[in-house]
Amino acid sequence: MRVAVYAPMKPPDHPVPSGDRRMARLILSALERGGHRPVLASRLRVWDDGRTAGRQLRLRAAAWRIADQLVQRWQGAADRPQAWVTYHNYHKAPDWIGPRVAEALGLPYVIIEASHAEKQRSGPWALGVEGAEAAIRRADRLLALTGEDAEGLEALAPGRVERLAPFLDTAPFAAAAAERAAWRLHWWGAEGGPPRLLAVAMMRAGDKEASYALLAEALAQVKDRPWRLAVAGDGPARDPVLVRLPPGRIDWLGTLAPDELPGLYAASDLFVWPAVNEAFGMVLMEAQAAGLPVVAGAERGVPQVVDNGHSGVLVPPRDTAAFAAAVAGLLGDPPRRQALAAQALASAPQRLGLDHAAARLSGVLEALCPA
Numbered sequence: 001m002r003v004a005v006y007a008p009m010k011p012p013d014h015p016v017p018s019g020d021r022r023m024a025r026l027i028l029s030a031l032e033r034g035g036h037r038p039v040l041a042s043r044l045r046v047w048d049d050g051r052t053a054g055r056q057l058r059l060r061a062a063a064w065r066i067a068d069q070l071v072q073r074w075q076g077a078a079d080r081p082q083a084w085v086t087y088h089n090y091h092k093a094p095d096w097i098g099p100r101v102a103e104a105l106g107l108p109y110v111i112i113e114a115s116h117a118e119k120q121r122s123g124p125w126a127l128g129v130e131g132a133e134a135a136i137r138r139a140d141r142l143l144a145l146t147g148e149d150a151e152g153l154e155a156l157a158p159g160r161v162e163r164l165a166p167f168l169d170t171a172p173f174a175a176a177a178a179e180r181a182a183w184r185l186h187w188w189g190a191e192g193g194p195p196r197l198l199a200v201a202m203m204r205a206g207d208k209e210a211s212y213a214l215l216a217e218a219l220a221q222v223k224d225r226p227w228r229l230a231v232a233g234d235g236p237a238r239d240p241v242l243v244r245l246p247p248g249r250i251d252w253l254g255t256l257a258p259d260e261l262p263g264l265y266a267a268s269d270l271f272v273w274p275a276v277n278e279a280f281g282m283v284l285m286e287a288q289a290a291g292l293p294v295v296a297g298a299e300r301g302v303p304q305v306v307d308n309g310h311s312g313v314l315v316p317p318r319d320t321a322a323f324a325a326a327v328a329g330l331l332g333d334p335p336r337r338q339a340l341a342a343q344a345l346a347s348a349p350q351r352l353g354l355d356h357a358a359a360r361l362s363g364v365l366e367a368l369c370p371a
Contacts, residue, residue: 004041004081009093027062050124063096094131099138108368170363173289176262183267195227198268203235214274216244221324223240265290291345311344
């Protein structure tokens with residue numbers, strides 16, 4: 001099946017790495033794994049920070065022009081798509097293109113990860129709220145990555161909301177885990193030394209900075225234990241983030257290329273991330289896929305991707321003392337760390353892999369487009 005794909009927040013070939021770009025790429029991979037032929041419908045990025053008057057109106061106008069061009073191009077064409085899939089529709093980046101094209105061409109319209117923010121209706125994103133809501137109401141299926149999103153969408157699209165568990169390609173991480181000793185030598189120079197803690201996240205104001213602050217406070221409570229923390233990430237909040245972390249025990253690695261991360265996960269002993277307001281945490285999934293157990297806050301969709309007690313340890317959200325206690329407990333119990341690592345590695349392909357996402361997407365598309 002030929003499937004038009006659009007990511008209004010950030011296209012899959014955008015030059016700046018992010019979780020959104022990663023998920024857009026994974027959706028393309030899952031569709032291909034399911035035997036479909038995805039085509040990127042547009043690269044227009046409609047994300048708006050709400051600071052520039054008239055920007056949303058201009059973006060909507062540009063989106064509608066592109067939609068009309070696509071309709072003209074595909075009407076009666078041999079390469080016309082049979083369905084449309086949009087990833088991440090919300091008030092800061094509404095899908096203005098997909099509903100217009102789907103309506104004109106009679107295509108099934110599917111949204112993966114949508115949200116509705118009624119409280120923003122009278123704010124600077126009022127037009128974005130309107131656009132995101134219209135797309136949600138038009139969708140034939142809404143695939144929610146978290147239960148929280150599913151509950152919020154049901155009122156706008158009753159009977160059309162289904163779940164799609166978060167997913168990633170586990171193969172590169174499993175391959176790195178198979179070469180763990182070599183990766184430890186590469187990153188740390190030797191197999192010995194203190195346990196290696198790892199955090200991977202952008203350094204920006206808001207939830208990321210809050211997670212780093214909580215991590216710093218928790219590590220200060222376990223400073224009597226042997227450990228060393230590696231941090232992969234950079235951004236505008238770098239200075240306030242780094243100044244909080246315990247001096248003399250940090251290896252700041254900056255921004256790493258995606259293909260460098262699997263080996264870094266495999267070389268480490270424990271992934272530590274408080275996950276403040278994380279939708280589900282792609283880095284938590286990556287860590288487990290490389291056989292790296294995690295300690296994280298059980299916020300929003302995190303319990304959906306971390307098998308508590310089996311692939312990691314979850315603590316109450318934003319509870320510094322509980323987070324510190326969990327880290328201290330695993331630092332002092334290498335056999336338990338190793339057991340969690342083995343279970344994380346073994347279960348990741350089934351729980352988090354591409355195959356289940358490919359099958360789920362194929363099932364939805366085939367139900368909407370019967371042969």
